[in-house]
Amino acid sequence: MKHIVRSTLKHLSTISSGIGKQKKLLILIYHRVLDEPDFMRPGEVDKNVFTWHMELMSRYFNVLSLKDALKKADEDNLPPRAVCITFDDGYADNYLYALPILNKFGLEATFFIADGFLDGGIMWNDCVIEGVRNVQGDKLDLRDFKLGDFDISNDEKKARVAETILKTIKHCEPNQRKEYAEYFFSFIPKSASEIMLTTGQLRKLHESGMEIGGHTKTHPILATLTDAQANVEIKDNKQVLEGILETQINFFAYPNGKPEHDYLPEHVQMVKANNYQAALSTLWGVMDNNSDRLQLPRFTPWDSVPEKFMLRIANSYLSK
Numbered sequence: 001m002k003h004i005v006r007s008t009l010k011h012l013s014t015i016s017s018g019i020g021k022q023k024k025l026l027i028l029i030y031h032r033v034l035d036e037p038d039f040m041r042p043g044e045v046d047k048n049v050f051t052w053h054m055e056l057m058s059r060y061f062n063v064l065s066l067k068d069a070l071k072k073a074d075e076d077n078l079p080p081r082a083v084c085i086t087f088d089d090g091y092a093d094n095y096l097y098a099l100p101i102l103n104k105f106g107l108e109a110t111f112f113i114a115d116g117f118l119d120g121g122i123m124w125n126d127c128v129i130e131g132v133r134n135v136q137g138d139k140l141d142l143r144d145f146k147l148g149d150f151d152i153s154n155d156e157k158k159a160r161v162a163e164t165i166l167k168t169i170k171h172c173e174p175n176q177r178k179e180y181a182e183y184f185f186s187f188i189p190k191s192a193s194e195i196m197l198t199t200g201q202l203r204k205l206h207e208s209g210m211e212i213g214g215h216t217k218t219h220p221i222l223a224t225l226t227d228a229q230a231n232v233e234i235k236d237n238k239q240v241l242e243g244i245l246e247t248q249i250n251f252f253a254y255p256n257g258k259p260e261h262d263y264l265p266e267h268v269q270m271v272k273a274n275n276y277q278a279a280l281s282t283l284w285g286v287m288d289n290n291s292d293r294l295q296l297p298r299f300t301p302w303d304s305v306p307e308k309f310m311l312r313i314a315n316s317y318l319s320k
C-alpha cells in the first residue's frame with residue numbers, strides 16, 4: 001500500500017497544482033462499508049478498501065463537513081482539493097465500520113438516512129440481493145412473477161441474476177416492487193436482514209460529530225409518486241430525524257438521485273419548501289460556483305486500486 005501511494009504522489013502533485021486554483025468541491029458517495037468483500041455486492045467497498053480511500057483523502061485532499069464546505073463556498077473560500085464524504089441510506093455498517101475509520105483519520109462525513117428502515121427494516125434492493133443469495137437450489141423460477149427462470153448454480157451467476165432482477169424492477173410501480181421484495185424476503189434468515197442502523201446507532205453517529213441528512217422515509221423513486229405522497233416522504237423523514245437527534249436537519253439527498261428520472265423539478269421545490277439548505281443528486285460531477293445548491297452533483301469512487309482511484313478523483317476536478 002505505502003509504495004503504491006508513493007508512486008501516485010508525483011502524478012497527483014502535478015494535477016493538484018493545476019486543480020488547486022479552482023474553487024471546486026468534490027462530493028463522494030458511499031452506501032456501505034462491508035466487513036469483507038462480498039461477491040453479491042461487487043460495487044461496495046469493504047473496511048480494507050475504505051481505509052486506504054480515507055488515508056489518501058486525509059493525506060492529499062482537504063476533507064470538509066458539508067456544512068463547512070458550503071459555508072466556505074459561499075465565502076468564495078474553498079480550499080484546493082476540497083472533498084466531502086457522504087453515505088446514503090443508513091446501513092448499520094456505517095456506524096460499525098465506517099465511523100471508526102473516519103475517526104482514525106479525523107474526517108467528518110454526512111449520512112443521509114431513510115428513517116423508515118431504522119431498527120430492523122430492509123430496503124427492497126437488499127431483499128432481492130439477500131433473497132437470491134439465500135435461495136436453495138440451482139434454479140430460481142420467477143415465471144409466476146413474469147421475471148423469468150434463472151440459473152443460480154454458482155456465486156457469479158447469483159450475483160448476475162440479482163443485478164438483472166434489480167434493474168428490471170427498479171422503476172416498477174411501488175406496490176408491485178413491494179410484492180417482489182416480500183417474496184425475496186421470505187428466503188432471508190433473520191440475521192441477514194438486520195443490516196440497517198438502529199436508532200441508538202444513529203444517535204451515536206451524530207454524537208460522534210457526524211452530520212445527518214434526510215433521504216425520504218421509505219426511499220421511493222419520487223418521480224413515481226403523487227405530489228402529496230412525495231411531500232409526506234420528504235417532510236416526515238425530516239421531522240422524525242429532527243425528533244431523534246434533537247437538532248435541525250439541513251441537507252437532503254434524493255433517493256437514486258438522477259434528475260428527470262428519479263426526481264423532478266417539483267421535488268426540488270418541495271425540498272426547498274421543507275427548509276433544506278442544500279440537496280444532493282447522483283448526477284456525476286463536481287460542484288462549482290454555478291452549481292444549483294438544491295441539486296449538487298456527486299461522484300462514486302469505485303476503483304479497487306489506489307493509483308486509479310487517485311487519478312480518477314484528481315481528474316474529476318478538471319471536469320465541468
Ligand SMILES: [Zn+2]
Nearest residue numbers: 088089255256
Ligand atoms: Zn439511497
